[in-house]
Amino acid sequence: MKVAVIQFPGSNCDQDAVWALKLVGLEAELVWHTEKNLEGFQAAILPGGFSYGDYLRAGALAKFSPVMAEVRRLAQRGNPVVGICNGFQVLTEAGLLPGALLANTNLHFTCKDVYLRVERTDLPFTTGYQPGQVLKIPIAHGEGRYYSDAETLERLEQNRQVVFRYAPPPSSAEGEADGYNPNGSLNDIAGIVNEQGNVLGMMPHPERAVEGLLGYADGLPFFTSLKQALEAVGA
Amino acid sequence: MEGTLPPLVQEAGIPLHEYREIVRLLGREPNRLELYLFKVMWSEHCSYKNSRPLLKLLPNEGPAVLQGPGENAGVVDIGEGWAVAFKIESHNHPSAVEPVQGAATGVGGIIRDIVAMGAWPIALLNSLRFGKLDGPEGDRTRYLVRGVVEGIAHYGNAIGVPTVGGEVYFHPDYQDNPLVNAMCVGLLRADELKRSRATLARPVYYVGSKTGRDGIGGAAFASEELSEESESKRPSVQVGDPFMGKLTLEVTLEAIRQDLVEGVQDMGAAGLTSSLSEMAHKSGLGIELNLDRVPKRETGMNPLELMLSESQERMVLVPRPGREKDLETLAARFGLDAVPVAHMIAEPVFRVVARGQTVAEVPTHALADAPTYVREGQENPAIAQQRARDLNGLPLPQNLEEVLLRLLASPNLCSRAPIFERYDHQVGTNTVLVPGKGDAAILRIKGTGRGIAVKVDANPRYSKLAPRLGAMHALAEAARNVSVVGGKPLAYTDGLNCGNPETPAGYFELSETIAGLAEASAALGLPVVSGNVSLYNEGPSYRIPPTPMVGVVGLLENLEHRAELGFQKAGELVVLIGSPEGHLGASEYLWVVHGLEAGTPPAPDLAQEARAQAAIRELIGRGWVKAAHDVAEGGLAVALAEMCLPYSLGATIEVRSQARPDALLFGEAPSRILFTVDQALLQMAVRVLEQHGLPHQILGQVGGDRLTILMPKQRLEWSVAALRKAWDAPLREVLP
Secondary structure, eight states: OEEEEEEOTTBOSHHHHHHHHHHTTOEEEEEETTOOOOTTOSEEEEOOBOGGGGOSSTTTTGGGSTHHHHHHHHHHTTOOEEEETHHHHHHHHTTSSSSEEEOOTTOSOEEEEEEEEEOOOSSTTTTTSOTTOEEEEEEEESSOEEEOOHHHHHHHHHTTOEEEEEOOOSSGGGOOSTTOSSSOOGGGEEEEEOTTSOEEEESSOGGGSSOGGGTOOTTHHHHHHHHHHHHHHHO | OOSSOOHHHHHHTOOHHHHHHHHHHHTSOOOHHHHHHHHHHTSHHHHOTTTHHHHTTSOOOOTTEEEOBTBSSEEEEEETTEEEEEEEEEOHHHHHHSHHHHHHHHHHHHHHHHHTTTOEEEEEEEEEEEOOSSSTTHHHHHHHHHHHHHHHHHHHHHHTOOEEEEEEEEOGGGSSSOEEEEEEEEEEEGGGOOOSOOOTTOEEEEEESOBOSSSTTHHHHTTSOOOGGGGGGGGGSOOOOHHHHHHHHHHHHHHHHTTOEEEEEEOOTTHHHHHHHHHHHHTTSEEEEEGGGSOBSSSOOOHHHHHHOOOSSEEEEEEOTTOHHHHHHHHHHTTOEEEEEEEEESSOEEEEEETTEEEEEEEHHHHHOOOOOOOOOOOOHHHHHHHHOOOTTOOOOSOHHHHHHHHHTSTTTSOOHHHHTTSOOOTTSOEEEOTTTSSSEEEEOTTSSOEEEEEEEOOHHHHHHOHHHHHHHHHHHHHHHHHHTTOEEEEEEEEEEOSOTTSHHHHHHHHHHHHHHHHHHHHHTOOEEEEEEEOOOBOSSOBOOOEEEEEEEEEESOTTSOOBSSOOSTTOEEEEESOSOOBOTTOHHHHHHHOOOOSOOOOOOHHHHHHHHHHHHHHHHTTOOSEEEEOOTTHHHHHHHHHHTTTTOOEEEEOOOOSOHHHHHHOBOTTOEEEEEOGGGHHHHHHHHHHTTOOEEEEEEEOSSEEEEEOSSOEEEEEHHHHHHHHHHHHHHHOO
């Protein structure tokens, strides 16, 4: 059960993803972006950061990295592939997920807690959640506004490809309901999957929300779900 | 040479007596390049020539200190084989003329200092000072705030080091000359500490970005007053590239991990000149630099430009014998240049060679040992007058409820969330206490139960009116903030920002500030391990108040026992360490409500300070206290309001005293700490306070959604929602 955490030059949440995977008992290895072989890995995570400095456009250069052909092959074979934050941007740039991530409507980088509603609990990443459960997970991005043309958006909704949606906090003591969507994403989209349900991209950082010590627990089921799914396939 | 200056000396802007000293040291006249090497190395920024004699007063030894001042950063032991390296550094003048790049490269520079010690950077903090937000000068201030915040975010977020804390203060005297100081903390194995050293005949590698014509003479620019012409110094500002910075960081730390290098040095201020000559001097050797080998970004750069360039994202690495190829291979993997540009020689000189010819040759000690100055300081009489002002006749405001809301909505007390939300404060997944949640940030050390607490602080109003007291307060308060989250302060780094030391008033402020720091260091048992001096912070109309930005690092041996600032549990009792009566002199209340900056700041009792900090650490360490907060600017009422905000939980408080109501509510006093404790534990908690000989009062109880303060003759009440509304808004308007 080995998960590849892809390291592009400029990735900076790579170690955090490895830490979270190991915390739930998964094997995780950093894989440098020039690697041409992902043999032996059952899943891949494209972590957050600023791949290639986000020059040109967030995620735009990383899609040309040699390792991406292998990530694509893994995705086509039905193995779980996750893009978090910058990784989500890379997946849309690479055409593995539809739509694009545009600059936040506030036009600046925003790091804070947001609340997410879980829309699907039948995916390798979400079986540990309850339908409609509201999670507290931090975001940290400048370009996270999910956008697609109307047709794609409708298809996403019809196929139930929206996995996480920004939602108001469950109680007023935890924040204000106004402006719960932190970046202006269409339909409050925070994370989506492909039609097959094995390639997921999300802007919030579940890997930052796996330990009570740091004030979070809601990201943990994301990784335990993944572990279960990989074990089920492996068995 | 008597009388008129040689044209070259005039061009370089070197005082005649320093030029004579250079001639004496060389035994001949320097050529133009050599003269400029002296100019940058003898600048205040590189040589501390005005501050060095004073800095000797600061204690720099202690049981936890592994590396004191003099290296790229200080290092303290935190146990279980781990150590932390930390340092604060200023980037004031670049930020004044080009706020985005000035602030960004300030962050980049301090990160490289930490990396040079062999430490993985785990946290950034910053300390910012700006002028007025209101009136016609407000536009420039807002431009600077936006630019500086953008620059810090741009660099820190991309390089993947969390910005976990900071402070910002607005005061008219920063109008001409804002302050941008950045602090970085790094984690290392104590036995992997690196220093700026090299042995004889070793090749010296240049690793990182190529050298261009940016930041030329930056160190010298940092050591002059700002003027109308400073805008034309924009080319002296370096340009940051966090992407290259990240790659350089990874190569350096991986090279250390693989034990490929014997010495590391950051290439920061004064670029090749400073990094190579200092490394040679510290190693007791000389160095020969071949400029033809330096990777260049543009063509036609002459030796002077190459030697003075402050292009960013460059490091100096000295490979261990036989590991040269491994270092080159490692750098190539990241697409970076790694070139042997120099080698160590026995003769203690800094020799620069270009196209086969020696273009400069200077004894390394001559560059390192700039002349030092001890001057006569004298206080500006206007400040003494302000301090002596009688505040007894001050009118009492009619509506004290409204006063608290005004204070919460004032620039120095309102919410900092609009700033810190722009910084990634969690990357690295070590941030236990995020900004806004505690008086200091807490970071865990993975694989241990330990954590560190970090805080940077300075009160310019205190320092302006009484520089010596202000410096004592700065250290006391930063240490107190670390203690109230449960950390035992280990050591500090100081960013000393002052005006022109060549004026009697400027020198007085500098020397008084250092004297105050020295006194507080000794009394609190806290050594300084690193620091930075930034002088000449003044412009045509304003000189900054002396601003000693003190960054304290403390240790939590057991992270389970820590406190945050917000009330968390209804029913807990609220206890105050110290007296409820505050002073109005130099208070934020006096400034915001009465428009006065006058009176004397409260005199700190450092022995009581040490006991108050020890007591709160003991209470937290026993697991009895989970909420604690320092009572600082704005006094008791503001501190109580701040404790209501994080979890929207109110309290009912009773203050029994015959003092003026505004002094009770908003007056300031040192060594005061508010905390909450369960009723069942109260007796034991009080016993701890008594054992430490501390005055204290049980003020009231946590609960409800309102803050109620009962005074001898009146009852004041605010909804927490109203407090939040006042506190939330002001900086959102600057940073929407």
